[in-house]
Amino acid sequence: MNNDNCDLIHPNGVKEKQIEIIDGMTIKYHANGKTMWSKGLMVNDQPEGYWEWYRVDGTLKRSGHFEKGEPVGEWTTYDEKGEVHKVTQRKK
Numbered sequence: 001m002n003n004d005n006c007d008l009i010h011p012n013g014v015k016e017k018q019i020e021i022i023d024g025m026t027i028k029y030h031a032n033g034k035t036m037w038s039k040g041l042m043v044n045d046q047p048e049g050y051w052e053w054y055r056v057d058g059t060l061k062r063s064g065h066f067e068k069g070e071p072v073g074e075w076t077t078y079d080e081k082g083e084v085h086k087v088t089q090r091k092k
Contacts, residue, residue, distance in 0.1 A: 030056050040066070055080070067092065 017028040017037055028037045035058050040051030046069030053062045059082055064075035071090045079085040 030054075032056065064090070 020027045026042045027039045038053045041049045047066040077086040
């Protein structure tokens with residue numbers, strides 16, 4: 001993937017992440033076009049179920065669940081070494 005084509009740029013200059021759908025999972029990539037930024041399921045244009053976000057180096061940054069586009073339940077933030085940094089509870 002050519003770095004010049006990694007992000008879609010809207011007329012107003014706002015960049016949109018490169019997106020792929022693999023086995024039903026929506027995967028967005030960092031601007032480098034190589035490392036994953038996030039992955040999870042989209043239903044009716046809303047995040048649903050378990051999602052993960054990653055740093056540019058590929059380490060897991062955050063994970064949690066969505067119901068009908070709303071964050072719910074336990075959300076975990078990880079440090080640069082992949083260790084749990086913080087856990088928060090999201091109510092419906």
